[in-house]
Amino acid sequence: KAGVTQTPRYLIKTRGQQVTLSCSPISGHRSVSWYQQTPGQGLQFLFEYFSETQRNKGNFPGRFSGRQFSNSRSEMNVSTLELGDSALYLCASSLSGDLFSPLHFGNGTRLTVT
């Protein structure tokens, strides 16, 4: 079974631009979560989607948004990029997104904002 696939692996953008990251979950997994990972803050929850519905959102500004498609693939978008948005963005899928479903992470997208 293929794992979680995130594209692209690396991105370099300049301040003010916008970016879209993509995530394909493990086949059969209906829940997709996004996390931002930085050295100082660890793994910060962005949002979680299940069956195209956002069920929970973390404490990030409205510049961060996401969506999920009918095939469970997900995208996240960051508009008006700031230097502080430089981070590793991790997508994770789980079978049902309930409390007891382990997360399966992708390799991440490394975003650098200059």
Place this chain on the structure above:
Amino acid sequence: GQQVMQIPQYQHVQEGEDFTTYCNSSTTLSNIQWYKQRPGGHPVFLIQLVKSGEVKKQKRLTFQFGEAKKNSSLHITATQTTDVGTYFCAGYSGGSNYKLTFGKGTLLTVNP
């Protein structure tokens, strides 16, 4: 909101020494999950604890969930260089909260 704290932040050991990382939550947890992230890699699920006082073992790794379900620990016996990485605990506080809150992790380095 729910906070999950992990200590220590860093731990350097000689190969063969034991290692323990501790995880504490500000709220009672429904369950706790542990993940390992190798340098340059992504977090990988290790184990989940659900019951109060639960203890689980995976070879040299021992995981415990506190009686009050607010703390947990991971103990590695006789560390090896393959144990290098960052160990994260993560927990749900239950309800309709589909947000798994992660601790900041403990980075373990092992000197051969």
